[in-house]
Amino acid sequence: MADPIFERVALIGLGLIGSSLALAIQRGGLARHVVGHARSPKTRKIAGEIGLAERVCESAADAVSDADLVILCVPVGACAEVAKEIGPKLKAGAVLTDVGSVKEAVIRDVAPYVPQSVHFIPGHPIAGTEQSGPLSGFAELFDGRWCILTPPPLSDPGAIERLKSFWRGCGSNVEIMDAQHHDLVLAITSHLPHLIAYNIVGTAADLEEVTKSEVIKYSAGGFRDFTRIAASDPVMWRDVFLNNKDAVLEMLGRFSEDLSALQRAIRWGDADTLITLFTRAREIRRGIIAAGQDTAAPDFGRQKTSADAPLPPKRGG
Numbered sequence: 001m002a003d004p005i006f007e008r009v010a011l012i013g014l015g016l017i018g019s020s021l022a023l024a025i026q027r028g029g030l031a032r033h034v035v036g037h038a039r040s041p042k043t044r045k046i047a048g049e050i051g052l053a054e055r056v057c058e059s060a061a062d063a064v065s066d067a068d069l070v071i072l073c074v075p076v077g078a079c080a081e082v083a084k085e086i087g088p089k090l091k092a093g094a095v096l097t098d099v100g101s102v103k104e105a106v107i108r109d110v111a112p113y114v115p116q117s118v119h120f121i122p123g124h125p126i127a128g129t130e131q132s133g134p135l136s137g138f139a140e141l142f143d144g145r146w147c148i149l150t151p152p153p154l155s156d157p158g159a160i161e162r163l164k165s166f167w168r169g170c171g172s173n174v175e176i177m178d179a180q181h182h183d184l185v186l187a188i189t190s191h192l193p194h195l196i197a198y199n200i201v202g203t204a205a206d207l208e209e210v211t212k213s214e215v216i217k218y219s220a221g222g223f224r225d226f227t228r229i230a231a232s233d234p235v236m237w238r239d240v241f242l243n244n245k246d247a248v249l250e251m252l253g254r255f256s257e258d259l260s261a262l263q264r265a266i267r268w269g270d271a272d273t274l275i276t277l278f279t280r281a282r283e284i285r286r287g288i289i290a291a292g293q294d295t296a297a298p299d300f301g302r303q304k305t306s307a308d309a310p311l312p313p314k315r316g317g
Contacts, residue, residue, distance in 0.1 A: 005166050006069040006095075008033040012060045012082055013073030014047045015233070016128060017099045019137025021071060022052040024170040027139040037063035038134070047134045061089045069166065072098035072110070077239035080109035087113035095159050097123045101186055101236075103150045103179035105243035111152070119159035121151045124182065125172060126190070130231040143171035144292055150179040187247035192255060194237055195248065197229035 009031040011018045018036065025031050036053035037060045038044050044056045057063040064070045064086045072079055079098060090096060096118050100106045103122050114120045127145040129136065147167040151160050164174045177185075204215045204223070219227070241248055265273040289296050 004029055004031045005162060005169060006031045008035065008067045009069045009071065010034075010064045010067035011036045011053065011071055011073055012063060012086070014038040014043055014052055014056070014134045015073065015132050016136045016141075017125065018071075018073035019047070019052050019134045020127075020139065020141040021073065021099075021137075021170065022047075023137055023139035024142055028169040028171075030166055030169045031069070035063045035067065043134050050134065052134060052137070060086050064089050064091075064094075066091055068094050069163075070094060070096045072096075072100070075233075075236045075239045076100040076102050076105055076243045077235075079106050080113075083110040083113040087115065090115055090118045092117035093119070095119045095121060095163055097121050097149075097163060099123060099125055101190060101240050102244040103148075103182045107150070107152065107179055119156050121149055121155055121160060121163050122179065123150070123163065123167070124148045124186070125167070125170075126186075127172075128232075130228050132233045140171065142167070145172050146175055147172040148175050148177050148182055150177055150182050152179075183244050183247045184250075187244060187251045191240055191244060191248050192251045194229055194232065195241065195252070196255075197226045198237075200226050201230040 009025060011021055011034065014022070014036050015038075018038075022034055022036065025034055034053045036044075036047055036056045037058075038047060038056065044058070047053060048056045055063075060082050068091065070086065070090065072082055074082055079100065092115070096110075096114060097120075098106055098110070100122070101124060103124060106122050110122075111120060125142055125145060125147040127141050127147075129141075147170075149160065149163060149167075160176070167174050200223075207215075215223075261273070262277065264270070265277075288294050
């Protein structure tokens, strides 16, 4: 087996992403030692019982001691508080990164607490499911997915390469991107779809003429997919929208304009506009499948084990 990329990795947060990273590190032999931290005593207990880390610490500061790679796997809104706590304990020459879906806000909140001797390279693995907690993780989560790194200007090239190698070892493809551009891209590809999902599920639940039991009983595939997305961690997505509000509001404005045009086409029986839009949308879907970012296989009920939306793996007897 090749030498590990890092001697000691500290995972701050042991939910879906943190637990999946722990398992991916074990699978790939990417570090000799993995230390974890979670605020919840229950999470720490479960993480220890299932072997996510050789040591699970009560404090983030203890977890990062002597770590060569520190990964913040906490909601975006919690990054500043964690960075303030761990800053004085970070090892000189260590790499500090994160997994947040927003990058400019993370840089704004974390950078002031990072010592000059530490390499701060924000990151975002574009992978996940609607599950959460330490039991939701699985080593294959990042396989074939993209991880975007947004290193600030003058970042150390060697540290960037080590982090790129780490994410490749987790199974990801890696791309370097400007933080502002990242936030704009993710606003349309991830954040806005989640916002729409939360809204449409809420609208269905509030319909006075249709009971909630009917919404559940007669859900077609499209609505089921919306509910799957809307089942994602509420705290994480609250922080995403509040910390990427400019890009989200810009995309939401464009979406609202396009939705109004679609409304007019339906009202006036403009079949050509509808068929043109639907054809373009279908081509996008085909492009996603061709790029290997999803499968064309039917997934009624989402019962599959791919990295898109797997069922949590069974543990124990």
